[in-house]
Amino acid sequence: MWTLLCSFLLSLSAQENSLAEYLKKAYTARLKANYDLNLSTLKEAEQLKGHPQDPVLLAKLNTELSKQYLVNADYSKAKEYANKCLQLGQRIKNRTVEAYGYLAIATYYNYLDIGDLAVSNAQIALKLAKNWDYSLKSRAYYILYGVYSSWDDEVLSKKYAQLTILTARENADNEMLANAYTAYATAMQFHYEKTKKRQYLDSMKLYLHKSASVYKKSPEQVGVRTYSIANINLANYFFEYQPLHKQSTQDSILFYADIAKKLAKASDKNYTITGNVNGLLAEIASLQGKSRLAETYLMDSYTQLTKAATPSYYTFSNVAQGLSDLYAKRGDFKKALFYQKKKEVFTNKIFDERKMLQAKKLEAQYENSKLSEDIKIAAQKADSQRTQNLLLTGICLLLVISICLLVNSFKSKTKLQEEKSRRLQQEKQEAERNAELGLKMQAEEQARLQAEQQLLLLQKDQMQKEAMADALQIERKNRLLLQMKDKLQKLETEQNRGYVEKIIKEEMRLEETVERSAKEFKSINPAFFSKLKEMSNDKLTPLELEHCAYLRLQLNTKEIAAAFYIEPKSVRVSKYRIKQKIGLDKDTDLDRFLQELS
Structure with missing residues (x-):
């Protein structure tokens, strides 16, 4: 009898160690941006048979599977694994397992931009977590930071970024620590945007360097994507807040953008990071009068986005607009029109993605x-x-x-x-x-x-x-x-054939867009748009006019990014282009200018 009991305990320990090893292997694959290996390893771990497994390890497995399916846009599977984790904890009355379940559900709601539900579930997870469970706490704090950051709440976003840093240090989790430093830098940026005090801008740069230094000290414990984001943020810092005419500023942008671009090759599935990097490089090349080099960067982005399985259509749209502007300056209006039409196609794709995410949010x-x-x-x-x-x-x-x-x-x-x-x-x-x-x-x-x-x-x-x-x-x-x-087509001639059908199709397609936007823009005087078109010689695109309207409505960068389902950095690049088109100098604040525009 004693021999049988010992054998059972040894086999149970081996099974738990096996599951722990699978989780470690999957985590290592994720750090190296090998997402296919990450998912396949997690699926193998799920298929383990034999003796009962440690419920906390099972909770971590289900939480990771839920997160991976979120990244792959399989929302049903993501919700299924999150609920599975929560139900396991409730069934066996294990507070830690239950906390991981609420954490997975909070991650799901945060990904769908349902902030209030993400906050409530993350707070429940924190209440259930034990005092020494720093891993679970740091993830919950990071979710809360993300929600309050999207709400542009500089006080609470700073608070939860600090708590994420503290708990990540206690857990010796360098990947979370690097992300937490980047988060705190973003919180400092919020403070600077509100107060315009130089100290916050300096803190922003300091914590971005801290994030990068974590990777340099422990490259095996920090994801390459995390390091890429830290470097693109540093490049954007110099692009937005330092004088672009100085050679030192341009050199800094090129230095950090080059690091981000090299690292992003393995981790940038939808080409968002590399697309932004090439956009920055193209802007610098244009400032230096190197039009052909700027074209090379933009065409590289366009080609890679075309090959990507799930490209970022917002990046696609910006690249197409950049190419259209570039060719228009050269006088090649045929190519300029071609890429302008491509931009309209990508704009429609963005609209379709918005509708899909909105449907998921309502569900x-x-x-x-x-x-x-x-x-x-x-x-x-x-x-x-x-x-x-x-x-x-x-x-x-x-x-x-x-x-x-x-x-x-x-x-x-x-x-x-x-x-x-x-x-x-x-x-x-x-x-x-x-x-x-x-x-x-x-x-x-x-x-x-x-x-x-x-x-x-x-x-x-x-x-x-x-x-x-x-x-x-x-x-x-x-x-x-x-x-x-049917009636108007009878009046068509050879010169205007197809015109009526085109008008009808556009009317039916744009109906939803007009109906959705009417409520937000009804308070804006039409003369506002006329004035902008006049100042830009009608160069502003409909998407950029919509961007200007959001600024007129006093929406901040985070809120505009959420409205367009884009990164905040892309919004700032768009603002820079708008200022160029309407002839504003770098020191003029675009937000204040649009508020005062009669």
């Missing part, structure tokens, strides 16, 4: 509201059941008292027998009335629940009717456009 919000409603109903049922139990307990107690009194009555004297019998009868009637009252309250509770259910059904039916009415109205408009198309 997640609906699921969460439904879950909250189910919890509320369950709590109401539990309260009702407790009330019923109390009533039944009271009835049983009364019956016990009645029996005791009945036994005592037989032992009493004969002259008191009638009086005691009468008292017993009264108590029995009271018990029956209480029982009837309990049944009546139960029936009333059931009737109330049924009425609430009928009300919910009526509300659902009303929503369906309203949705149907909206659909019918859209269908009627489209049918009217098609009828107008």
Whole structure:
């Protein structure tokens, strides 16, 4: 018997070590930007058979799988593994496993930009985490930093960036530490944008260098993508905040951009980092009068983006616009028009991605509201059941008292027998009335629940009717456009053939865009756009005019980046191009200029 027990314990330990080794191997692959090996290793770990495994290791496995499927845009799988982790913790009543489940769900909501749900789940994970679990805490703090950073809350983003740094140090997690330093640099940038104090700009540069130094000291413990981002941020720092006419500034931009570009070759699946690097290099080449070199950088980005399986369409759009502007300056208007049309195609792709992410966001919000409603109903049922139990307990107690009194009555004297019998009868009637009252309250509770259910059904039916009415109205408009198309096509000539059909298609395609944007831009005076077009000689694109409108509405960089589903650095590059097109010098603040533009 003792031999069998020892064998079982040894096999269990070997199984746990095996799972731990798989997780370590997958993590190493992720640091080296080998995402295919990372996913395949995690899937192999999931298939391990044999003795029961350490539930905390299983939680980490499910959390990593959820994160990997998020990166691959498989949102259903990501949510499935996050829920699997949470359900495991709740089933075995393990607080640490449950905390990892809430952490995975917070990561899912943060990726879909549902900040309030990401914050609530991350806070639950922190409450469940043990004091010494710095790994879990640092990840939760980093999620909270990400949410408050997207909300442009400089105070809380700085707070959670600091907490991420502290917990990453305690856990000796150099990968998280490098990311935390970059996060703190971003928080310093928020402070600078708010106050324009030089000290915050210096701190921004300092912490970006700290992030890079972590990789230099421990290259095997920090991801190449993390180091690439630190270097592109340093290049952007010099591009945005240092005088571009100085040779030292240009040399710094080229130095850090070159490092980022070399490292990004292995980790930049959608070509976002390399695309931004080439954009910076093209800008510097243009400043130095090297038009052909700028064309080479932009064409390299265009070619690589074309080959990418999942390219960044926003980067695609910027590259196409850069090429169009470049050829327009040379007088090659045929190529300029070609790339301008390509930019419009990529703009439509961006719009399609926005619609898909918005649909996922609405679906997640609906699921969460439904879950909250189910919890509320369950709590109401539990309260009702407790009330019923109390009533039944009271009835049983009364019956016990009645029996005791009945036994005592037989032992009493004969002259008191009638009086005691009468008292017993009264108590029995009271018990029956209480029982009837309990049944009546139960029936009333059931009737109330049924009425609430009928009300919910009526509300659902009303929503369906309203949705149907909206659909019918859209269908009627489209049918009217098609009828107008048939009639107007009869009036077409050889010179304008296809023009009517093109107008109809564009009208139907742009309907959703106009309807979505009308509410945000209705407060902006039309003269605002006319003035901008006049100042830029009509060089501003529709996307750049939309960017200007968001600035007019006093949206900050993070909010604009979230609206376009892009990186904040890309927004700043776009602002730089807008200033060039409308003829502003580098020292003029674009935000203030647009606010004061009449």
